[in-house]
Amino acid sequence: MAKTMLGVEVLTGGEATAHAMRQIRPDVVPVYPITPQTPIIQTFSRFVADGKVDTVLLQVESEHSAMSAAVGAALAGGRTMTATASQGLALMVEIIYIAAGLRAPIVMAVGNRALSAPINIHGDHSDGMLARDSGAVQIFAENAQEAYDLMVMAPRVAEHPAVLLPVLVGQDGFSVTHSAENVALLRDEEVQDFVGPYEIPYPLLGERPSSQGLFAMPDAYYEIKVRQVQALEAAEQVFADVARAYALRFGRHLGAIDAYRMEDAERAIVLIGSTAGTAKDVVDELRERGEKVGLVVLRLFRPFPHKALADALGGVQRVAVLDRAAAPGSFPPLFADIRAGYSGSAELRSYVYGLGGRDTAPQDIEKVFAELQRPAHGGIRYLGLTGEDQHGES
Amino acid sequence: MASERQTAILRPGGVVLPGDIERPRTGGWRTGVKPSVDLTLCVDCLLCWIHCPDTAVQQKHGVFQGFDYDLCKGCEVCSEVCPTGAIQMVAEATPLDPRGVVLPEGGRRNG
Structure with a gap:
């Protein structure tokens, strides 16, 4: 090879x-x-x-x-x-x-x-x-x-x-x-x-x-x-x-999804694109601290790999779906797709992040994993938004 | 017609190949009415033949021959221009002979 x-x-x-x-x-x-x-x-x-x-x-x-x-x-x-x-x-x-x-x-x-x-x-x-x-x-x-x-x-x-x-x-x-x-x-x-x-x-x-x-x-x-x-x-x-x-x-396998440290994970983030790099670093760091967190990155978005995603989520309890796009008037696209096709037991939460190139720092990803330990926020949370525009606590 | 359509539908993008359809059958668009003729009133002026936008009126050596219902879209222009009232629009289900003459069992009097 x-x-x-x-x-x-x-x-x-x-x-x-x-x-x-x-x-x-x-x-x-x-x-x-x-x-x-x-x-x-x-x-x-x-x-x-x-x-x-x-x-x-x-x-x-x-x-x-x-x-x-x-x-x-x-x-x-x-x-x-x-x-x-x-x-x-x-x-x-x-x-x-x-x-x-x-x-x-x-x-x-x-x-x-x-x-x-x-x-x-x-x-x-x-x-x-x-x-x-x-x-x-x-x-x-x-x-x-x-x-x-x-x-x-x-x-x-x-x-x-x-x-x-x-x-x-x-x-x-x-x-x-x-x-x-x-x-x-x-x-x-x-x-x-x-x-x-x-x-x-x-x-x-x-x-x-x-x-x-x-x-x-x-x-x-x-x-x-x-x-x-x-x-x-x-x-x-x-x-x-x-x-x-x-x-x-x-020698390089690029499947429909990239399940990163999902074995025995209790909390997981699902997202698409380059923020996966940042999220993987955060997962590594939290894993070193003993936190059971993982990441699922979607490479294939259409057709949507519902089964592969469900398999990757496995026994996860709480999932934050991070969308780098909004769907004004409803839930953002990735979250909506997962919610529509996922029949597992994990609780799904919706986040929007990074619109217009807003930087998503490791601390933002850490914050999402931390929030997954707390009760559900409901609705859509806007990650990395400044001031009072952000829903919920920050 | 159904089997020809089926062939194209089965191909990616509905591609149509030579031989799928021997000739265009645009008459499939016709909705509701079709022309009929009373040959006893027809004077072979061929105004219908000149005006038909779909070459559905047939003539041979200047003599009216009938309609090609594979091509007729039922626009009614022929019946409008007919100076003698020989061409009348009839319901799609009306039985006609190949020239467009209403058959005796037809539901409507011709002309």
């Missing part, structure tokens, strides 16, 4: 993602720049300009056009990737629904960032949650290494005959996209071999003519839509298979 590695390089999440794209060698990348996606596409553009990859880089006039071009390219028969963030993802969402409906297996990197207003360029998951019901597979990385690994895995999930759906690989804006860390890259040919050739059943530029994107009346739309929903459900097993293949070959 080790011999397949190029060795460790110091890269930002954005640069690592661009390396994955270079190694995958997509045929077409339609793209429009937006912070904090820029390091991805800036680095990839340099690879194209330097002749390191022969991708057709389409510089279009908006994210809406980028995603539209991506749908055309993917259905024409070319492996297609793009990248965006925040308002750009919001603008793409209309076409992501179409990509999913037309079963276009586009892989896109997302530098997850807050949505306006107020305008803000920093990390949270509001943009990803806007695309939640688009029908795309949605994966989140904890760090630059995961952003790279998941990007290499993504085409095999997207293009699997049982799936054929867009895959969004998210990484937190700035804390992953712009933060340099050690990343172990695979060799170009290893990535090429792992990803394999791009094959879809009915390429528009193939031997067999076809009509795609046709009008579907009430007598057909429902059946086509439900098959699309079932394809996303099938992606859970496909993701597990691809993760296993990746682990067998390259």
